[in-house]
Amino acid sequence: MTHSSNYRGRFAPSPTGLLHFGSLVAAVGSFLDAKHHHGIWLVRMEDLDTPRCVLGVADDILRTLEVFGLNSDEPVIYQSQRTAAYEDAMAKLQSRGVVYPCGCTRREIADSAVQGIEGYVYPGTCRSGMRPHPNPDVTTSHSTTPAHPQGAGRGCKADESATTTHSGQVAGYLPMGEGASAIRIPAWRVRTDRFPSPQRGEGLGERGGSFDDALQGLISQNLERDLGDFVVKRADGLFAYQLAVVVDDAAQGITHVVRGSDLLVSTPRQIWLQWLLGLTTPAYMHLPVAVNAAGEKLSKQTLAAPVDMAHPAETLWRVLAFLRQEPPTELAGDLPNLLSWAVQNWQPERLRGLKAMPALA
Numbered sequence: 001m002t003h004s005s006n007y008r009g010r011f012a013p014s015p016t017g018l019l020h021f022g023s024l025v026a027a028v029g030s031f032l033d034a035k036h037h038h039g040i041w042l043v044r045m046e047d048l049d050t051p052r053c054v055l056g057v058a059d060d061i062l063r064t065l066e067v068f069g070l071n072s073d074e075p076v077i078y079q080s081q082r083t084a085a086y087e088d089a090m091a092k093l094q095s096r097g098v099v100y101p102c103g104c105t106r107r108e109i110a111d112s113a114v115q116g117i118e119g120y121v122y123p124g125t126c127r128s129g130m131r132p133h134p135n136p137d138v139t140t141s142h143s144t145t146p147a148h149p150q151g152a153g154r155g156c157k158a159d160e161s162a163t164t165t166h167s168g169q170v171a172g173y174l175p176m177g178e179g180a181s182a183i184r185i186p187a188w189r190v191r192t193d194r195f196p197s198p199q200r201g202e203g204l205g206e207r208g209g210s211f212d213d214a215l216q217g218l219i220s221q222n223l224e225r226d227l228g229d230f231v232v233k234r235a236d237g238l239f240a241y242q243l244a245v246v247v248d249d250a251a252q253g254i255t256h257v258v259r260g261s262d263l264l265v266s267t268p269r270q271i272w273l274q275w276l277l278g279l280t281t282p283a284y285m286h287l288p289v290a291v292n293a294a295g296e297k298l299s300k301q302t303l304a305a306p307v308d309m310a311h312p313a314e315t316l317w318r319v320l321a322f323l324r325q326e327p328p329t330e331l332a333g334d335l336p337n338l339l340s341w342a343v344q345n346w347q348p349e350r351l352r353g354l355k356a357m358p359a360l361a
């Protein structure tokens with residue numbers, strides 16, 4: 001296939017479970033949009049969340065995609081191997097004075113915060129420094145070195161101990177207050193109230209984020225009011241999803257992000273980070289997500305069944321029907337031709353304004 005356009009798209013699954021109907025919808029949607037525009041389509045493994053990552057699942061996902069004829073045009077990249085790039089971005093944010101360490105516990109935030117659109121709105125407690133601490137070095141000796149030991153391979157570790165214990169991993173951080181048993185490592189939060197270059201403020205609103213989605217229209221958020229300063233590096237040493245996605249989309253030259261509408265809420269944060277890092281903002285298209293009979297998004301948590309690999313052509317047919325593409329009946333059972341037909345006849349505008357639809361069993 002020739003690539004006559006500058007379009008670069010991607011599908012970025014988290015290898016926490018096998019591909020299910022909902023994730024296949026996102027894969028197919030992003031593939032069709034890229035190929036319809038004669039673009040490049042990439043697969044990226046978002047295996048950053050080390051403890052949740054399941055060994056071997058990434059390979060299973062790639063094999064499943066291959067069965068459907070969805071092959072990455074360039075080598076698959078793994079977020080677990082991209083720590084250096086995230087460190088660079090953190091250093092940039094630090095040098096621009098838009099991030100700060102935060103030692104607040106969930107409990108402390110819950111006690112003083114209001115509910116926002118995604119949990120509590122961080123009230124900005126640590127913006128002017130972490131609160132008084134027995135060790136004065138603590139607010140000045142932060143390192144961006146991950147608290148996790150390196151060498152976890154692709155980041156797929158079976159145990160979840162990394163989220164709860166940090167013994168022996170961290171120097172320079174002492175327990176908060178008398179008798180505290182856990183070593184407190186700060187998370188890093190990005191300010192949502194500060195533009196490094198004010199002339200770029202237009203379009204995002206004074207303090208918010210808004211963008212024009214190809215299917216969902218104008219999406220607006222006020223980041224400071226609706227979410228508060230959000231975490232870019234977690235207290236367990238892992239980089240936050242929001243930062244990693246932004247860094248990787250830029251590194252891979254992604255021009256078009258096509259993904260599920262469940263990520264709409266994340267997009268203004270990602271655009272905010274693109275601005276702070278001086279990166280280009282891609283075009284966004286958020287597809288409706290597939291929901292089960294109870295109206296819940298299909299996911300590992302809602303026990304969504306893995307994609308039917310025994311009858312891939314039928315499965316692809318259902319995905320295309322879900323995407324309202326109305327493939328001709330004579331192509332039923334003919335996977336390669338069904339896929340080429342779908343590329344040629346891709347009409348995403350049929351999904352305009354749809355955020356969730358029942359999965360087709």
Ligand SMILES: [Zn+2]
Pocket residue numbers: 101102103104124125126
């Ligand atoms: Zn704090």
